[in-house]
Amino acid sequence: MDEQARIMQTLGGVNLSGHPGQGGMTLPPPHGHDGTDVDGRKQDIGDILHQIMTITDQSLDEAQAKKHGLNCHRMKPALFSVLCEIKEKTGLSIRGAQEEEPPDPQLMRLDNMLLAEGVAGPEKGGGAAAAAAAAAASGGAAGDNSIEHSDYRAKLTQIRQIYHTELEKYEQACNEFTTHVMNLLREQSRTRPISPKEIERMVNIIHRKFSSIQMQLKQSTCEAVMILRSRFLDARRKRRNFSKQATEILNEYFYSHLSNPYPSEEAKEELAKKCSITVSQGVGTTITVSQVSNWFGNKRIRYKKNIGKFQEEANLYAAKTAVNAAHAVAAAVQNSQTNSPTTPNSGFQMKDEEFQLDSAENKNTLLTNMFTGSSGSYSLPTPNTGDLFMSMQSLSGDSYQGQVGANVQSQVDTLRHVISQTAGYSDGLGGNAMYSPHSLNANGGWQDATTPSSIISPTEGPGSVHSDTSI
DNA sequence: GCGTATGATTAAGA
DNA sequence: TCTTAATCATACGC
Numbered sequence: 001m002d003e004q005a006r007i008m009q010t011l012g013g014v015n016l017s018g019h020p021g022q023g024g025m026t027l028p029p030p031h032g033h034d035g036t037d038v039d040g041r042k043q044d045i046g047d048i049l050h051q052i053m054t055i056t057d058q059s060l061d062e063a064q065a066k067k068h069g070l071n072c073h074r075m076k077p078a079l080f081s082v083l084c085e086i087k088e089k090t091g092l093s094i095r096g097a098q099e100e101e102p103p104d105p106q107l108m109r110l111d112n113m114l115l116a117e118g119v120a121g122p123e124k125g126g127g128a129a130a131a132a133a134a135a136a137a138s139g140g141a142a143g144d145n146s147i148e149h150s151d152y153r154a155k156l157t158q159i160r161q162i163y164h165t166e167l168e169k170y171e172q173a174c175n176e177f178t179t180h181v182m183n184l185l186r187e188q189s190r191t192r193p194i195s196p197k198e199i200e201r202m203v204n205i206i207h208r209k210f211s212s213i214q215m216q217l218k219q220s221t222c223e224a225v226m227i228l229r230s231r232f233l234d235a236r237r238k239r240r241n242f243s244k245q246a247t248e249i250l251n252e253y254f255y256s257h258l259s260n261p262y263p264s265e266e267a268k269e270e271l272a273k274k275c276s277i278t279v280s281q282g283v284g285t286t287i288t289v290s291q292v293s294n295w296f297g298n299k300r301i302r303y304k305k306n307i308g309k310f311q312e313e314a315n316l317y318a319a320k321t322a323v324n325a326a327h328a329v330a331a332a333v334q335n336s337q338t339n340s341p342t343t344p345n346s347g348f349q350m351k352d353e354e355f356q357l358d359s360a361e362n363k364n365t366l367l368t369n370m371f372t373g374s375s376g377s378y379s380l381p382t383p384n385t386g387d388l389f390m391s392m393q394s395l396s397g398d399s400y401q402g403q404v405g406a407n408v409q410s411q412v413d414t415l416r417h418v419i420s421q422t423a424g425y426s427d428g429l430g431g432n433a434m435y436s437p438h439s440l441n442a443n444g445g446w447q448d449a450t451t452p453s454s455i456i457s458p459t460e461g462p463g464s465v466h467s468d469t470s471i
Numbered sequence: 472g473c474g475t476a477t478g479a480t481t482a483a484g485a
Numbered sequence: 486t487c488t489t490a491a492t493c494a495t496a497c498g499c
Contacts, residue, residue, distance in 0.1 A: 239478045239495045247477095262488090293487085294479060301490065302477090473499090480493075485486105 044075045084193040110218040117225045119160045163221045174210040178203050246275035250295050255317035261300055268292040
């Protein structure tokens with residue numbers, strides 16, 4: 001019972017006489033000078049305090065009964081007044097310690113970040129905005145990769161949901177606990193002086209405790225978002241090779257538009273679409289316009305840097321384009337003949353077998369022969385010959401305006417004539433270009449490489465992409 | 472493991 | 486805003 005003794009001592013130092021106008025003190029003034037009354041009252045107060053101090057040792061029912069008894073005790077108002085006075089004294093120090101704290105900068109940072117990431121704040125568009133921001137921050141290439149974006153958004157939504165669920169739980173628990181404490185304090189205020197300010201102060205303390213728990217939640221959420229974001233960015237940065245078909249499509253376009261390998265926006269879109277159709281780079285991955293742009297950017301610079309290295313490739317694709325074109329022309333001619341049985345054969349007839357080249361070497365040889373004339377009997381049946389010729393010219397590095405060029409050109413003219421007699425020809429991506437044979441100029445720039453053309457040949461069907469020019 | 476190929480990123484410039 | 490040139494980082498083939 002040391003505590004009780006201490007309180008008794010404290011009470012002994014308090015002016016128990018009091019004044020009716022101050023603190024509601026109702027204790028009557030002491031009588032006489034012998035202090036007998038005072039001692040008696042002190043004894044009463046001692047009893048009350050003893051009961052209060054032992055109240056927790058009782059059972060609930062006993063305590064309840066004792067509490068009722070205390071409330072009805074004749075000395076209770078006096079004790080209440082004394083406690084008020086003590087409170088008045090100690091309250092100052094509490095008030096001094098209870099200064100308004102500035103907002104925690106770390107908490108503010110966490111809040112701002114959660115808001116920026118779309119975890120906190122309004123749900124609509126938050127995740128998408130964050131995903132877009134993340135994409136923009138890491139360059140444009142993956143900016144339109146909707147699949148990865150949706151994946152990112154889905155995971156962000158998941159984090160958001162968990163965060164809000166936990167937040168609600170915390171808030172609920174906080175409110176419940178606050179209500180409980182407030183009720184307790186109100187109840188206690190019947191026996192001891194508790195001002196509304198003190199209740200408010202206690203509520204603030206509870207809220208602070210809970211907000212520190214909330215901060216941990218916010219911190220964990222931020223960490224989760226950071227991990228997700230880094231994974232998302234890493235995944236986008238992770239390089240995956242395009243499929244063979246996609247590379248072929250891009251190469252075909254590049255080498256058939258060597259005079260101006262700057263596909264227009266529409267052409268890029270078409271190429272992206274075509275590549276995506278034929279490409280399966282893992283589950284649901286497609287080639288985007290940005291990737292097409294990257295590819296052409298890389299290709300141009302690497303081609304320019306080392307033309308010699310790309311010569312074989314150029315030959316390959318040139319031959320391939322020639323073969324494709326030949327197929328198309330043959331088909332067109334056949335079609336023309338079928339449609340007009342009376343039309344005489346224009347002297348341009350070839351069998352498919354002639355173009356059944358089974359290896360790159362054969363194609364290469366064929367192409368070389370086409371330009372050197374060593375094969376002799378080979379006609380050049382391609383509407384794309386201009387670019388092919390240009391590519392050979394640029395690849396060889398020599399001025400190529402001699403007999404070979406003339407031969408080829410005359411063959412091209414003949415071919416154009418044939419084609420013009422038939423239905424409009426288009427092979428889609430394989431350029432059907434009549435062009436001026438330009439390529440890299442002395443400065444290393446692409447001659448005639450004007451603003452990327454967006455001309456769509458009128459002869460091109462919906463499946464075709466783009467052509468530098470048209471026949 | 473190493474060299475090369477290749478898609479992506481970045482800074483500078485027009 | 487697009488391109489170039491340089492560079493990074495990873496895939497791929499040997």
